[in-house]
Amino acid sequence: MAMITADIIVIGAGIAGASVASILSKSKEVIILEMEDQPGYHTTGRSAALFTVNYGSDAVQALTKASKNFFMQPPNGFSQVPLLTERGIIHLARVDQLKQLEIFEKSNSTLKRLSQDDLVVLIPYLNTDHIIAGLSEPDASDIDVAALHQGYLKQAAHNGAKLFCNQEVKSLRYENKMWFLESGKESYQAPIVVNAAGAWADEIAMLAGIKPVGLQALKRTAAVVKFDKPINPDMCFLNDIDENWYCKPEGSNLFLSPEDEIPSPACDAWADDMDVAMAIDQIANILNIEPIKVEASWAGLRVFSPDRDFVIGYDSAENGFFWLAGQGGYGIQTAPAVASIASSLILGENISIELKKIGVSVSIFSPARFSKSAYPHLQV
């Protein structure tokens, strides 16, 4: 086995690894190692593909806002199709959920209150025995995730980055300021390793002899279902205000989810029929429609740090091990800003002025916040 060398090795070719590699490769030799036979097989390929600035912590919202410009005006040749398409969200409430709707309404001045009369115009077949009010979020969009992911991979390749699939990193060793990685098929070395391994990021750290940060993968189920009545393809994304279900059109069918968060080990997640059935039942009731056929169902792992903010930063100044993990349910919509911050930190450059404007200190994302004393149960 020959040793393959680079300046930086990125582990994982999901949206996190692909986006950061696309920037790092402008000035460095970059290798991306992916254990599957195609990039995007895990969480990146299983998302709801939504862009909404009203979702997640303050830091996540700031990162989403800071990413919008990239989505609207990607670099020349990045994508043949628009990365965002108008969708809009309507958050829905029953009478017993009105308090929750009010709290959410107060959190953002761009949300517009909708009466039941407004809702029946916007949502065909709405069951008015249940839903009495809503909030409209017109700015939310669909993301073309495949175009975004491919755009990043294409850019990285154009800059000379090399993507190796079917290369599961099985060991990492640090010696004389150099990381040595083994996949069982090939050997790799570089002074810097970027851990963008999604649900496996803590496992990668442990292989490297580094303390895990305490990531938790939470399974989320999704399905595409055919109903007895055709769905208007232009209908908004509908979201239960208590996050018990969401749905949006997928052609004349519905893409839907029970918005579940089931703790899971890192694995190739799959949908439980009962979870799919629960979502179908709730949505059929709200929209007065009957399911005909589950066209497809799947599940993906949303991966959270203990405080639910992202983990972006060197593990320590000395060892060249960089964390890019814990993007939860927001890793697609925040990818441009996160990749920009991560690459600046990796290269020791100033964070761009544009990102500084969002007013988020990068210390919020530092892996150092998960110190031994804060999480004593976490040991290598």
Ligand SMILES: Cc1cc2nc3c(=O)[nH]c(=O)nc-3n(C[C@H](O)[C@H](O)[C@H](O)COP(=O)(O)OP(=O)(O)OC[C@H]3O[C@@H](n4cnc5c(N)ncnc54)[C@H](O)[C@@H]3O)c2cc1C
């Ligand atoms: C149902 C669902 C809906 C979602 N909806 C949205 C949404 O609307 N908007 C949004 O922004 N986000 C959404 N998300 C979240 C988003 O999909 C994730 O935050 C994002 O995809 C995480 O990307 P990643 O690159 O970190 O992880 P992944 O895509 O999982 O990539 C990690 C990669 O690392 C590889 N890997 C792991 N271990 C090794 C190893 N030892 N060697 C080599 N390679 C390895 C894996 O094979 C994988 O390809 C959703 C997620 C789910 C599940």
